[in-house]
Amino acid sequence: MSDKHTITDFEEFFDITPMSIIIIQDIHKIVYANRTFFDSTGYTFEDLDDTTLTDLIHEDDRSIIQERIKILESGGKPEETMQLRIVSKDGTVALSRISANDITFNDKSSRILTGINISAQPLIEQSPELVSSLLQTLTTHSKLGFWVDDINDHTVFINDRMCEYLGYPLEEIRTRSVTDFFHPDSQELYYQVLKERTEGKLTSSSYELVLINKEGRPNTYRVVGSLLYDRYGTPIGSVGFFTNIEATKKLSLTVSVLNKYALFSRFKDLSSFWENVLIDLSAIYHADGGMIFLDGEVLAKQGNFAKNFNPQDILEDIAKKGENITHCQGSCKHTSEETNSAVISVLHLNQLPAGFIMLTSKIENLFYPEDLDLILAFSSQISLNYEHHFLYLQSEEERDFVSILLDILSHDFLNANTSVHGYLELLNQYVDTKDTEKFKSYIKRSMSVVERSERILQTVQQLTKIQKERKIRKTVTIRPILDNAIDVQKSMFYDKEVDVKVTCSKNLKIIAGDLLQNVFENIISNGIKYTYDKEVKLEIECIEIQEEDEQLVEIKFIDYGMGIPDKDKPLFFKRLSRGDNRFQSGSGLGLYMARVLINSYNGIIRFENRIQDDYTKGSAVIITLPRG
Amino acid sequence: MATIFIIDDEETIQFLYKEGLSLEGHKIIGTAHDGSKAIEFITKLKKYPDVIILDHRMPIKNGLDTLKEMRQYKIIAKTKILFITADPTVREEASKLGVTSFIQKPFSIIKLGKMISEIVQ
The missing domain is CATH 3.30.450.20 (PAS domain)
Structure with a gap:
């Protein structure tokens, strides 16, 4: 009890209880009694001046008090509860169950006695223990x-x-x-x-x-x-x-978070998967830092880590010991100066140790033993979920590739065949006319279609190849690739006068791959196709930009064509299915494939209007790639 | 002889139609790379073409979507549509929209010219 209290404070507070309360000091002197006590005994405050507890007790029970006083004086601890008969002012006697506890009151060591009149209630008469146990349940025990x-x-x-x-x-x-x-x-x-x-x-x-x-x-x-x-x-x-409810809550939240990450459809984008896992886990276990390391990469990180902290070394060390979980309490300075508790739970991929989840805290002894069991179970399950999730996304990607291959084979090749077959029929029709201009024109177009078929075939070969190799990146010089793409596309559009203005340094390099020319061709082809005038004007600019710690290059393809309404812009880069009207024929690679490739080169591709707020004046396709 | 409008996104195919169908005496009155541009063009004509050759597989707006929009302008009722697709589901959809003639690639341009002559007779 606070030393700052006065009797008046307690009077109001204790008056609401149905229990009689008295406070005694110097072993038995009454210094305070509440309203319930006065009401039930008929005494007034003045009556209690110089009154001891013994004075209020029936003479047959005084020995109980004397016995308690003796125990207290000898430094012992008497029973906390007792049954005593209390004599009221009018001489009537009421049996009370009394509990006694130590308190400090008005700066003095005191005892607070709480009593219930157990002779006044029929229930208590039948079972006085019930009230006593209720009181005890509510308070001490x-x-x-x-x-x-x-x-x-x-x-x-x-x-x-x-x-x-x-x-x-x-x-x-x-x-x-x-x-x-x-x-x-x-x-x-x-x-x-x-x-x-x-x-x-x-x-x-x-x-x-x-x-x-x-x-x-x-x-x-x-x-x-x-x-x-x-x-x-x-x-x-x-x-x-x-x-x-700490343990129950951790268990329940851990299960809930696992369930959340088992639902693949919610996490189409794996890039934020582990960051979300770390945020959720830290919240459950009250951690203030952490790291998720997998397949040689730090996928999520919170808080500061020591400069010489090497996650690969940590993983190898744990794996060498054959441990699945390890933790330190009080001596975790190898992770960071501020860390006083840390738990590291190993993540397995293909049943081999491939990484870990680490939670850290400034608090010493943050983790309970049962926390470690839960974190270990979580790590095992989440890595399985991840593996499933990863395989699921991979199979989706592969389905996309198959779908695109079928599109190319069933559409582009059919178109090419139709064209060549048709031009041969026309040559056959004109063979006797000796109209050399027509001959030349049909042969030229047939050749162009055949060449395009060869490129489509190459694209098919490349597409099958990039399933395995699209993540292979290398440093390439933009300008020659750009010039080749422009030449190829110009030759495709005979009846248009295509003027391409290129502003791109000859030595500017980016990190990309072999299929970059196909992406450029696709964008240039669209720019020409969707400019309905005979004269087509295109502008291509390469801009070096610095974004945080990254050096990037933006390649901007500007056309003066029909433009794309804002609502349709995101659709152009989305996944295609057979018969999808967004599939771009011609080069054999749609804008979807362009996005897949650019993303696999760690770049991004986006649409903008050539003139802001007026899509009808043409588009700008912007590719951003890391500088080589 | 029929007046024909061609909707196909491939330049070489468009040229083939122009050259091949003229052999049969047909007149190509216009071409478009996609449905939107075609409808914009056709609706401005004083007289609709006898035949519209419409490829299903096109960017921006495919053949079916173009047909749906054509219905709004009653183009389908006033002209014959030659719909190019090999997909049975798409054919079924197009039939519901009023298309009665279908061809699939690859085809003979000479035979196509003759087929159009029969359609417009």
């Missing part, structure tokens, strides 16, 4: 933590369970408020609940609080709390019953 604060957040009562939860002996904790132990995240919630209660919106409620124990470990509690009022209806304090 309850499985619930029990905490009573006054209106100013001063502690009035804490039970043993609450002390056990927080890891402090009663003596250390009794002068402090429950709010002293709040995790910063819980402060706001608690004061919100308190505000709503005081405003009368919420008299009692159930909510979750995170309290920090003596070791600095955060623990989550389910709290059922309510306000306490005086007889005038004024709030005078609050009472809370605390249940530690």
Whole structure:
């Protein structure tokens, strides 16, 4: 109990309880009694001047008190509960079950006695133990933590369970408020609940609080709390019953997070997969840092790590020992100066150690033994989920490739065949006319179609190749590739006058791959095709840009064609299916393939209007790739 | 002799139509790379063409989508559509939209010219 209290403070507070409460000092002198006591015994405050506890007890029971005094004087600890007959002012006797606890009151060591008149109620007459056990359950021996604060957040009562939860002996904790132990995240919630209660919106409620124990470990509690009022209806304090749900909550959240990451459809993009995993795990285990390392790459990172921290070495070290999980408490400086606890759980791919999930904290002894079991189970399952997820995406990509190959074979080749067959038919028709101009024209076009068929065939070969090799990147010079693509496409459009203005340094290099020319051709072809004028104007610019630590090159293809409405722009780069009207014939590679290739070169491709806010004036296709 | 409008995104195929169909005496009154441009052109004509050759596989707007838009302008009712597709599902859809003549690639340009003559007779 707080030293700062006066009797008046307690009078209001204790008056609401159905229990009689008296406080005694110097072993037996009564210094305080509550309203219930006065009402049930008929005494007044003045009657208690110079009165001892013994004076109020039936003479046959005084020996019990004498016995207790002896035990106390000899430094022993008497029973906390006892049954005594209390003599009222009018001489009547009531049997009471009384509990005694140590408190500090008005700077003096005191005993608080709480009593219930067990002779007054039929239930109690039948089973006096029931009330006693109820009281004990609620307070001292309850499985619930029990905490009573006054209106100013001063502690009035804490039970043993609450002390056990927080890891402090009663003596250390009794002068402090429950709010002293709040995790910063819980402060706001608690004061919100308190505000709503005081405003009368919420008299009692159930909510979750995170309290920090003596070791600095955060623990989550389910709290059922309510306000306490005086007889005038004024709030005078609050009472809370605390249940530690830390382990249950971690288990439940871990299962929930695993379930979340088992749903492939939610994570089409693997790039944010591990970052999300780390964020979720850190929140569950109250970690303030962490890392996910897999297949030689750091996929997610939170907090600072030591300069010489090498995740590959860590993995090899753990794998050598044949461990699946390891943790350090108090001596984790190899990860970072600030780290006092860390847990590292190995991730397996194809049943081999391939990486790890690491959670770190400034708090010493953050992780409980059962946390390690849960984190290990999580790591095993998430790596399986990842493997499935990865295979699923891979098979989707492969399906796309097959679909594109079929498109090329069934559409582009048929078109080419139709053209060549048709021109041969025409030559046959004109063979007797000796119209050499027609002959030349048909042969030239047939040749062009045959050449295109060869390129389509090459593309098919390349497409099958890039399933395996599209991630292989190398440094290439842009300009020759660009010039070749322009020449090829110009030759494809006989009846158009194509003027391409190129502004691109001759030695500018990027990191890309062999199929870059196909991408360029596709974009140039679209620019020509969708400019309906006979005269086609295209501009191609290469711009070097610096973005954070990265040096990039933007290759901008500007046309003066029909343009693309904003709503359709994203559709052009999406996955295609057979018969999709977005499939770009001609070069054999659609814009979808262009995106797949550019992405595999670690680049991005996007559409813009040539003139902002007016798509009808032409488009700009912008490719951004790392500078070589 | 028929007046013909060609909707096909391939330049070499368009040229083939022009040359091949003229042998049969047909007149190509216009060409377009995609459905939108074609409809824009056709709706401005005083008289609709006798035949429209429409390829299904085109970027931006495919053959079926073009047909749907053509219905709004009652083009299908006033002209014969020769729909180019090998896909039975697409054929079925196109039939529902009023198309009665289908061809699939590869085809003989000479035979196509004759087929058009029969259609317009």
